[in-house]
Amino acid sequence: MSRTTICNSQLYKLLTSNKVISFKQMCHRRSKKKMAFQSNPKSNTQHALNHFDMYYSNYYKEVWPSIRISLLSQQKYCALVNHCDEGTTFKAESILSDLGAEDFIQKAGDISKDLKTEHSQSIETGSLHTEKNKFIVSDDSHKDHTQPSHRSDSIVFSNNNNPIDEKNTSLYDFMPTNKVYTQREFLHQELARQNTFEDTDFPVNVITEDNPRIPDTLKAYCYKKGNIDLFPEPSISRRNSKLGYYMMDAASMLPVIALDVQDNDNVLDMCSAPGGKMLTMLQYPHSGTLLCNDSSKSRLQRLTRTLHSYGNQKMIDKVTVNQDDGVTLNEPSYEKVLVDVPCTNDRHSTLEDDNNIFKPGRMKERLQIPALQKHLLLSGIMSCVPGGSIVYSTCSLSPGQNDGVIQATLEHLWKETNIDISVVDLSYIQTLFKDTFNFYPSCRFGQLVLPNLRANFGPMFICKLHRTK
């Protein structure tokens, strides 16, 4: 009895002493960390950056750090001058030039004119008309100059149907599974496949065109390289309650310039919202129609708001707004088609967590992007009349979404349809805008504007296709 009492009292002492705390601590240490518990969940932007680091760093190599830092730093804008009436235009221009900005579009126009005069001087005959006709037919001498590796028109696709090793030919042989892929791993493989671009020896017609027309009415101001100032918000004009200028990424104007809208062209803008490119097109002296299509109603409402706050009655009348899935459009009735497809939107994805395509839950959606882009481009080509041109643009750096989609589309057209498509050599864009943008030198089918700290525009990929048949 006495012994038990002693024991109890000892136990009590033990419990009341410091050792109780250490016991508690031990219990705490023993508790296992929950697997599902994440102390620091990654943000969507972090997911996007990891993805880019994984795929883009291998593709862009030593340029990648410069692109990455630019994507994460303040973006530059240009101010597109609104030409709805003279008073508003004059006022906007005076404001912008007072701020020290310069008109880079007209500067490019001047370079273009200089080049033309030099060209005509060098060719003694100077007959531009015959020159132009020659361009439309695919010209071998020009091809050699632009893309030497893809010249031969009669390249046969290399078949990969090599006989498999003799050991494994029998169906009755037991084939042990080396590796079982989970669904997640499959998804990752699919991602890797989509984000790399394999250059196949697919025969492509490349044609060169005359430098595009840059009308006097198209004016856009931006600051010089290295200047990081921002433009003030545009004010509403008292005369007609329209805004003087529209702020947009300067690189977004390049697809419209490359499209080279002529006076009587009927134009289709397939994924039109939020309306920057539409507004640029409206600055052209143009008497044809302009169909702005988008699949989202809310985005179209934004486009309509933009149109009404900038455009005069003539502009508004010219534009037809249509809500439809771009993939369904396939009637050839437009001379010029602009296919500005939805993409991973790299700049937005690295900066904003909201509506970010790199959210883990949207992985499947992300995987479908290249297929969707291809379909949209195909229906864009279908909607274009023979002899017309199509401009494909994205704001992504992914080679799979840029050159990859063009290549897949051209292959598809070549195999499945009778449509003949030539790729237009856009190297003139580099010459005209070399002072404003930073271009990636080795794109196969188009031009890619790379973001750079001094000229933080883009990314923007442009490719121009010409439908010959």
Place this chain on the structure above:
Amino acid sequence: MFHCKFLHAVMKNRAFLLFRYGANYMTMSSRSVHYCIRGSIKCWDFHENSCQSFHIRHCASEAALTNMKERVTINYEIQIEETTDKIYEYYRSCNIMIVSSGKERIKDYVQHLINLKLKIKDIEQLMLTSPKILITEDTCTLTKQLREYGFSPKQLVHILRKFPDILDMNFETFLKNLEIFRNIGFSDDVLMALVVSDPTILLLEQEYVIHRVDELKKMFLSKSVLQLIVKSPLVLTEDINMIHLKYEYVSHRMGATPGQVIRSNLFSHSMDYIKCRHQFLTRAGLYKKITKDTGEIGKNPSLREMLDTSDEIFAKKHGKMTVAEYQTFVKIFEKEMSAEEVD
């Protein structure tokens, strides 16, 4: 024939030349002779042809030697006159009171400093930038004492250029202030280098210095503290909170080790500069914070590579960018920081 013999004599016996030129200070090596006549230190190189021609020109006869001696002296005096005039004119144009004390005083001072083996160009620059040298009466004695203490002419120029107020100081106070640092554990050589790199530390009071060193010892090893002070003397004068902030940023936000901190000149840079460099690398994807849990091996550049490089080398080495791009980033970053402060 004569000059060959002479050259031979030169190589053999230094005293011979010394005697011939009547120079008052001279050092000689097999390739060159430094000699000094009336305070000017000059050097003649013995390079095959040149040394011969020199000997032909100047050492052919006794008469030529005396001629040469006179010419050097005259040239020299002209130089002093010119410098004095220039300084005098400059002060007159600036309306500084020294003019009242006259040209002679300036000339005396110049002569004095030349006697201390300072170069004429340096003297001119010193006097133009800080009139204090001419105003203070003790200049001559103090500079002489400093020179005798062991500072080389170059070091003396450095000290006077960086901190002309040293002339207000008594030599005894100077020695007393140095004693503070010697007590902490600095050796004489290191201490002199420290004074040259940042002479303002001489103004610090003993209690303050001891307190600051104690504070630093809480963060680093005692022997590292001395190293740290020599590398960036700013740690002695800067606000202690700022030092803590910098250290916390570097060790917690960037994950740098104390060893890296000691090896770099971290504390001589401003906080904004450190943040800017760090952000530049982080955004370029070239710097990732390594935590112990993940067990990754860091590929991060060291603090020294990050902070103690010029803009050009830094931009080129990390991401192959240009200085212009780096400077644009600095502008963008400054703008972001000011926007954050407003928020």
